[in-house]
């Protein structure tokens with residue numbers, strides 16, 4: 001059995017899918033994407049595909065080693081995301097060849113369903129209580145929201161009041177049996193995070209995410225010491241070695257992205273590494289159906305899994321959503337805020353190839369907003 005072809009599709013709202021074909025007719029799908037860099041990752045995927053075409057798709061680990069280490073310059077978001085999507089597609093092929101879901105190939109299920117959270121409030125969170133109530137009515141048991149919009153380098157009293165009032169509104173709408181997480185989104189300086197974190201403690205957030213930018217991970221230990229609430233990070237970390245300093249700094253939750261951090265192969269290893277620190281896994285996933293399906297396969301077989309992000313209904317999804325590219329949407333339909341475990345082979349979804357081909361190249365590349373402080377200087381989004 002040989003890989004014969006690798007194709008990529010840039011589809012709305014802002015995703016890149018890859019399709020890996022074999023001479024046996026088995027096809028695997030992946031989602032090699034880093035948000036805002038679809039065209040760059042697409043090029044990287046086709047460069048890496050040269051290592052795969054003509055080879056046995058079932059030698060996944062060997063391909064992973066070659067793709068990640070086969071060139072002198074390696075790592076980082078673009079290359080790790082390209083590897084991630086191809087890795088997902090290879091696991092999809094393997095599952096289809098062996099007639100088993102990927103979670104079965106990884107050791108079998110440890111849970112029957114996966115708890116997921118949904119986003120509320122958008123980039124500039126407003127009317128949190130109403131948004132949370134809608135999600136509670138839809139059956140979700142957890143939500144996540146941005147702590148703030150553009151954030152001053154050191155919070156004013158009003159900035160702090162706004163962060164606190166959103167947390168209070170979320171807690172009130174959720175009651176005592178549901179959770180909310182807060183995303184600082186790398187918008188806070190270290191000193192600012194130390195200032196604001198204690199104010200969130202009375203509302204018992206599940207975790208606070210990206211309390212600092214990944215380039216300042218050497219300061220994470222200071223934040224852990226100062227924070228009365230669990231800290232999470234990892235959507236901008238791309239490998240075990242990237243995640244290790246966050247683990248040694250004492251985070252409670254790591255959030256590797258199945259489409260950024262080397263795919264199923266590497267994220268399951270990150271999960272195992274995190275387990276040695278008694279740290280939980282909450283994979284980042286604001287992307288499309290293949291990325292979410294890959295996340296679920298890992299979640300079903302990972303003992304230290306906490307909760308799954310997903311993008312159905314998220315503010316970034318303008319014009320299309322994850323369900324638009326599936327023949328059968330059942331595997332990604334929520335029941336009481338959870339996604340079901342099915343026995344379908346591979347990634348467990350049936351990608352609508354016709355819809356994907358029709359959507360290819362129909363939208364311009366998405367780019368994140370560029371924000372400015374009131375003095376005109378650059379502000380973190």
Ligand SMILES: [Mg+2]
Pocket residue numbers: 183185209210235
């Ligand atoms: Mg985040």
